[in-house]
Amino acid sequence: MLPVLVFLLGLPLALASPTCAPLIPVTFDNATIARLLGPWIYIVGASKYPPYMEELRGLKYGAFSFSPSSHEDELNVIEVTRLNETCLQRSTSKVLAFRHNSTLAHVDDQVFATAKLIQSDEDLLILNHLNDDFPSLSLSARTPNVSKEQLEEFRSHLHCMGFTEEDIFFTSETKDEGDVKPQLK
Numbered sequence: 001m002l003p004v005l006v007f008l009l010g011l012p013l014a015l016a017s018p019t020c021a022p023l024i025p026v027t028f029d030n031a032t033i034a035r036l037l038g039p040w041i042y043i044v045g046a047s048k049y050p051p052y053m054e055e056l057r058g059l060k061y062g063a064f065s066f067s068p069s070s071h072e073d074e075l076n077v078i079e080v081t082r083l084n085e086t087c088l089q090r091s092t093s094k095v096l097a098f099r100h101n102s103t104l105a106h107v108d109d110q111v112f113a114t115a116k117l118i119q120s121d122e123d124l125l126i127l128n129h130l131n132d133d134f135p136s137l138s139l140s141a142r143t144p145n146v147s148k149e150q151l152e153e154f155r156s157h158l159h160c161m162g163f164t165e166e167d168i169f170f171t172s173e174t175k176d177e178g179d180v181k182p183q184l185k
Contacts, residue, residue, distance in 0.1 A: 020160030023128050025116040028099045032117070036075065036097075039065045040125055043146060044154065044170045045138035046163045049131055056169035058084045064140075066095065073097040077106070103130070118157070124150060126157070135161045 026032055042062030047053055061082040066075040078091040093108035104127070105114045118126040118137075124146070129136035139146070139154045158168060 020156075023116075023157060024119045025102050025128070026119050028097055028102045028117075033073065033075075033097055035122060036066050036095075036117075036125075037068065038142070039063065040140040040142065041144045042081075042171050043139045043141055043144070044151075044168060045136070046158050046161075046167045046169065047129070047134065047136035048163075048167070049134035049136060052136070053167075053169075055083070059169065059171050060084065062140075062171050069094065073099065120153065121150060124154075126154065135163070137161060137163075 040063065042059070042064070045056055045059075047056060059081065062079070063081075064077055064079040066077060069076050073096060075095045075097065076091070077093045077095055078089070079093070080089050081087070090108075093106060096105040096107060097103075098105065103114050103116060105112060114130040115127040116130065118128055120126045123142040125138075125140040127138050127140075129138070137154075137158055141150075155168075
């Protein structure tokens with residue numbers, strides 16, 4: 001639950017500085033929805049929303065899978081997370097895809113959170129979370145490995161949104177000089 005909630009709770013598209021490329025949302029169509037299906041591994045995220053910053057610090061692992069629902073533009077979500085030393089599995093949430101404004105909405109009990117899917121490599125899921133006045137961006141991938149180029153693209157987006165290295169939280173358990181880092185291809 002946490003990775004998808006973290007993905008879907010954040011801030012509207014931040015204004016990019018003149019030297020930064022804007023985040024370009026994907027325009028939804030049938031191919032976009034189909035591309036989302038299947039397993040994803042949560043790699044890294046950044047948020048300025050204080051409650052989620054604390055959760056990101058404790059998130060050690062996150063994986064989720066989208067499958068078709070009985071309703072068009074609705075996806076079932078199965079989530080597996082490890083928050084500190086507690087493992088959780090949930091299969092009760094839904095993600096709604098709104099084609100008219102290319103927005104994803106995560107619906108879980110009383111929570112309704114939205115995000116824009118950002119144009120990127122097909123094996124990456126970059127989400128710009130929409131939450132009043134709190135920027136948030138997350139990166140998931142089809143595998144726990146991302147290339148240096150993919151990671152640098154994501155870091156560039158974060159930098160343009162005003163995030164620093166201290167704001168960035170990786171979930172991979174691969175260590176590099178004491179810091180948690182994703183595995184690189």
